[in-house]
Structures are given as C-alpha cells and as structure tokens.
Amino acid sequence: MVNKTHPIRRICCIGAGYVGGPTMAMIAKQCPDIDVRVVDINEHRIAQWNSDTLPIYEPGLTEIVQQCRGKNLTFTTAVEESIRNADMVFISVNTPTKTFGVGAGRAANLEFVEKCARQIADVSEGHKIVVEKSTLPVRTAEAVKRILSNSNNNATFDVLSNPEFLAEGTAIEDLLDPDRVLIGGESPDAIQALVDVYARWVPRERLLTTNLWSSELSKLTANAFLAQRVSSINAISALCEATEADVDEVAAAIGSDSRIGPKFLKASVGFGGSCFQKDILNLVYLCEYFGLPEVAEYWEQVVKMNDFQKKRFVTRMVRTMFNTVSDKKIAIWGFAFKKDTNDTRESASIYVCRDLLLEKARLCIYDPRVGEQQIRQELEYVFAEADGELSDSKRRLIHDHVTVAVSCEEAAEQAHAVALLTEWDEFAKLDFAKVLDSMKKPAFLFDGRNKLKNLDLAKKGFEYYGIGF
Ligand code: UDX
Numbered sequence: 001m002v003n004k005t006h007p008i009r010r011i012c013c014i015g016a017g018y019v020g021g022p023t024m025a026m027i028a029k030q031c032p033d034i035d036v037r038v039v040d041i042n043e044h045r046i047a048q049w050n051s052d053t054l055p056i057y058e059p060g061l062t063e064i065v066q067q068c069r070g071k072n073l074t075f076t077t078a079v080e081e082s083i084r085n086a087d088m089v090f091i092s093v094n095t096p097t098k099t100f101g102v103g104a105g106r107a108a109n110l111e112f113v114e115k116c117a118r119q120i121a122d123v124s125e126g127h128k129i130v131v132e133k134s135t136l137p138v139r140t141a142e143a144v145k146r147i148l149s150n151s152n153n154n155a156t157f158d159v160l161s162n163p164e165f166l167a168e169g170t171a172i173e174d175l176l177d178p179d180r181v182l183i184g185g186e187s188p189d190a191i192q193a194l195v196d197v198y199a200r201w202v203p204r205e206r207l208l209t210t211n212l213w214s215s216e217l218s219k220l221t222a223n224a225f226l227a228q229r230v231s232s233i234n235a236i237s238a239l240c241e242a243t244e245a246d247v248d249e250v251a252a253a254i255g256s257d258s259r260i261g262p263k264f265l266k267a268s269v270g271f272g273g274s275c276f277q278k279d280i281l282n283l284v285y286l287c288e289y290f291g292l293p294e295v296a297e298y299w300e301q302v303v304k305m306n307d308f309q310k311k312r313f314v315t316r317m318v319r320t321m322f323n324t325v326s327d328k329k330i331a332i333w334g335f336a337f338k339k340d341t342n343d344t345r346e347s348a349s350i351y352v353c354r355d356l357l358l359e360k361a362r363l364c365i366y367d368p369r370v371g372e373q374q375i376r377q378e379l380e381y382v383f384a385e386a387d388g389e390l391s392d393s394k395r396r397l398i399h400d401h402v403t404v405a406v407s408c409e410e411a412a413e414q415a416h417a418v419a420l421l422t423e424w425d426e427f428a429k430l431d432f433a434k435v436l437d438s439m440k441k442p443a444f445l446f447d448g449r450n451k452l453k454n455l456d457l458a459k460k461g462f463e464y465y466g467i468g469f
C-alpha cells in the first residue's frame with residue numbers, strides 16, 4: 001500500500017526505449033534506495049541493455065547504466081513479476097501514429113498502452129500508482145483508469161501523467177537538470193509520492209503539479225510550439241533564398257528579442273524524430289474530434305511546412321545539378337534525425353533519400369551511429385508506406401542504388417554531390433581539400449544544416465549551398 005508514510009521502494013517501467021531506458025537510469029542513479037526494474041517484451045533489446053553496447057546511443061548514458069546496473073537497476077523480460085512487485089509502474093511504451101482504421105495517419109495507436117494497462121490490471125495486488133510516461137492524447141488516463149478498475153485481484157490504482165520532456169542527444173543533461181517536471185493527477189498522495197522521487201535531485205519549484213488533463217495536453221502543446229518555431233524559421237528560409245536575406249542573420253536578429261528568444265530557430269532541412277510530427281498530428285486529430293476544424297488546420301500547417309522544406313531541398317539539388325541527378329553518385333552525410341543519437345525515426349534524411357532515389361540518383365550513405373541494416377529498413381519502410389507494400393521495383397531500386405560507407409570520405413569519393421543532412425560535429429572537422437580532390441567537378445555540397453557555412457567552402461572550390469541564403 002502506498003501512502004505518505006510508505007515512500008516508493010520499487011519501481012517498474014514497462015518499455016526499455018529512448019524514454020524508459022534513460023529516465024529509469026537517472027532515477028536509479030539519484031535514488032539508490034529504490035529498486036528500479038525496466039521491462040520489455042523485446043528480448044533482444046533487453047539483452048542489449050545488459051551488454052556493453054546499449055541499444056541506444058546517448059552521451060553519458062553508458063556510464064550511469066554501468067554504475068547502477070546489477071545494483072538497483074535491472075533490465076529484464078520478466079514483465080509480470082516486475083509489475084507485481086512494484087509500488088509504482090511507469091508506462092513508457094511506444095505510441096506511433098495509427099496506420100490503419102479510424103484516425104489513420106493522425107491519431108495515436110494506443111494498442112501498446114492498452115495492453116500494458118490490461119497486464120497491470122491482471123497481475124497487480126494491493127495498491128499501485130500507475131504513471132503515464134509515453135506521450136498520450138488527452139484523456140487517455142480515463143481509459144487507463146477504466147481498464148485498471150477491472151482488476152483481477154481487487155487491486156486499487158492511482159493514475160498519474162508524467163510526460164517526459166527530454167530531447168534525444170541531450171537526454172542525460174535534460175534529466176539531470178530539467179526546466180520542469182510535470183506531474184498531473186487527482187490523488188494528492190500519489191502526486192506526492194512521485195514528487196518525492198524527483199525531489200531527490202530536482203529543485204521543488206521546478207516540480208509542477210496539475211490536473212491529469214492539463215498534464216497530458218501540455219506535452220502535446222510543448223512539442224507543437226517547438227515544432228512550430230522550426231517550421232516558422234524554415235518558412236522564412238525559403239523567402240531568404242528568394243531574396244538577398246540570410247536566415248541565420250534573421251534568426252539572430254529576431255532571437256535577440258527577449259520575448260522571442262534565441263533557441264529553436266535553426267533553419268534546417270526539416271525536423272524529424274519520434275515526437276514532433278506524431279504529436280502534432282495527434283493534436284490535429286483531437287481538434288477535429290472535438291469539432292474545431294480551424295484549430296486543426298492551423299496546427300497541421302506546421303507539418304505541411306516541414307514536408308515542403310524536405311521536398312524543397314531535393315528540388316533545389318536537382319535544379320542546381322543541371323536538372324538531373326539520374327545515375328549521379330550522391331554522398332549522404334548523416335541519417336539520424338539529429339546529432340548525438342542513433343535514432344532515425346522520421347529523420348529528414350529518409351525523405352530526402354527517398355526523393356533522390358525516385359530521381360534515380362545513386363546514394364552512398366554514411367552516419368557515424370546508424371548501421372546499414374537500419375538505413376535499408378527505413379528506406380524499405382518509407383517506400384512500403386507510400387505504396388501499401390514494398391513492390392519488387394522499389395526493392396530493386398534500393399538494392400541497386402544505395403550503398404553504405406564507413407566514412408564521409410568514402411561516401412564522397414567520385415561523388416557529384418554531397419548532401420549533409422545531420423549536424424554531426426565530425427562533419428565540420430574534415431580535410432575538405434582532400435574531399436574536393438576525390439569528387440567529380442563541379443563538386444556540389446548541399447548543407448541541410450548550415451553546419452559548414454563558416455568554412456568558406458565556396459572559396460575552396462566547392463559549389464556550396466546551404467539553407468536560407
Ligand atoms: C523533442 C522535444 O524537444 C522534447 O522536449 C520531447 O520530449 C521530445 O521531442 P527530440 O525529438 O529528441 O525532442 O529532439 P529536438 O531537439 O527537439 O529536435 C527535433 C527535430 O527538430 C530534430 O530533427 C532537429 O534537428 C530539428 N530542429 C530543432 C531544427 O531543425 N532546428 C532547431 O532549431 C531545433
């Protein structure tokens with residue numbers, strides 16, 4: 001039984017992914033007296049968490065896992081037993097956009113969340129606090145509560161919403177020093193129990209408590225606002241390219257207004273990641289559901305602008321390269337959706353590669369953290385998604401037109417062009433004279449992140465194009 005006099009001793013987190021893994025590692029590090037168990041149905045993933053090579057790349061994560069694993073941090077496939085023994089259960093499973101049925105392409109697929117709730121209801125005894133960590137549409141807690149109320153063993157539950165705001169690549173910093181931790185719920189005791197966990201390392205004034213629905217909606221809104229900033233500056237980047245303006249100068253000028261602020265104004269080839277698009281589409285679906293088509297349309301435009309930015313990048317490449325890239329070798333530098341992560345979900349690279357392949361370009365892809373199998377899988381998936389299934393011709397297209405390199409230099413060898421799509425720091429440290437030497441001339445370099453803008457590559461012999469200037 002959990003109440004004020006019985007602090008949390010055992011936590012179970014369902015889902016050992018990009019959110020569950022790092023978050024639980026941080027809780028284990030900060031709370032040595034709490035036993036933290038991270039469970040997943042994916043045996044391979046759990047084996048990786050128990051090995052020297054973790055399934056996700058995140059600076060600083062390995063050290064924390066090594067410090068706590070085998071002490072108070074366990075990764076296991078023993079889902080039921082871990083749920084049964086826990087005082088507090090986090091649900092941190094994936095909630096992808098639905099690809100079928102009602103709300104396809106917009107609504108979140110809550111199948112995995114519902115399965116978790118049913119499993120918790122089936123195996124629990126006594127009282128437990130269930131915490132929604134995955135990003136969920138507003139009022140999901142209601143469904144979770146109803147499922148939990150049909151427990152097998154007369155167990156009782158409090159449901160909290162505790163959305164995660166960490167960004168990949170900086171997850172450890174974000175978890176260690178969050179701007180805020182949001183806890184939504186109805187039961188003051190349950191809220192207090194979770195506040196007490198975070199209060200071990202997060203200053204009290206940054207622990208915000210709200211009602212359940214505000215907490216759920218705040219997560220979608222935060223991501224929608226962040227993505228909106230990127231789409232806004234990207235929209236301006238198109239105008240900059242048509243005029244003599246420079247988008248980075250515009251961003252610096254507007255960002256120095258303290259009401260606007262300088263962050264999240266970096267024009268790019270387009271935002272990616274598992275959250276932004278999914279959460280906005282989710283928001284759009286909710287607005288439509290609640291009879292607010294104008295609000296839905298307003299937010300949908302953020303995603304449309306992002307799609308336009310990715311398409312625009314490819315169009316500019318093709319136009320610049322004499323209107324054809326057919327049979328030309330193009331080096332793709334970067335496949336992850338941002339630097340310092342091996343995550344490729346919704347990466348702009350996938351869509352740029354797809355459109356270049358449709359133009360019959362030959363791609364040679366390099367990413368420091370993403371391997372060949374993952375790259376091929378993403379490309380097969382994006383073609384399969386468009387056509388309903390992966391046709392033989394698309395399978396052949398990928399097979400015949402994609403190679404994967406082990407370095408930037410190898411990818412650029414004899415290439416007509418380089419497309420830099422992820423802002424990995426190592427890309428700015430190359431010997432560009434050597435790269436130029438190995439490429440066909442004119443040597444085109446399309447910088448989708450303005451990462452090499454200050455290196456004067458035009459003066460060094462490249463045909464250099466960035467975003468928004
Ligand atoms: C985001 C939110 O930041 C985080 O709070 C939430 O918990 C999950 O979603 P994440 O997707 O990990 O985090 O990465 P983020 O740093 O937000 O970047 C998202 C995308 O936007 C990336 O593709 C990034 O390259 C792009 N981006 C970001 C820009 O193109 N320009 C910017 O100025 C900022």
Ligand code: ADP
Nearest residue numbers: 015016017018019020040041042093094112115
């Ligand atoms: P996120 O980025 O939200 O963390 P991930 O896809 O990286 O998402 O991780 C979610 C994890 O949840 C996956 O490893 C998946 O296997 C796991 N998972 C999904 N459903 C269940 C379930 N019912 N029980 C246990 N684990 C689950």
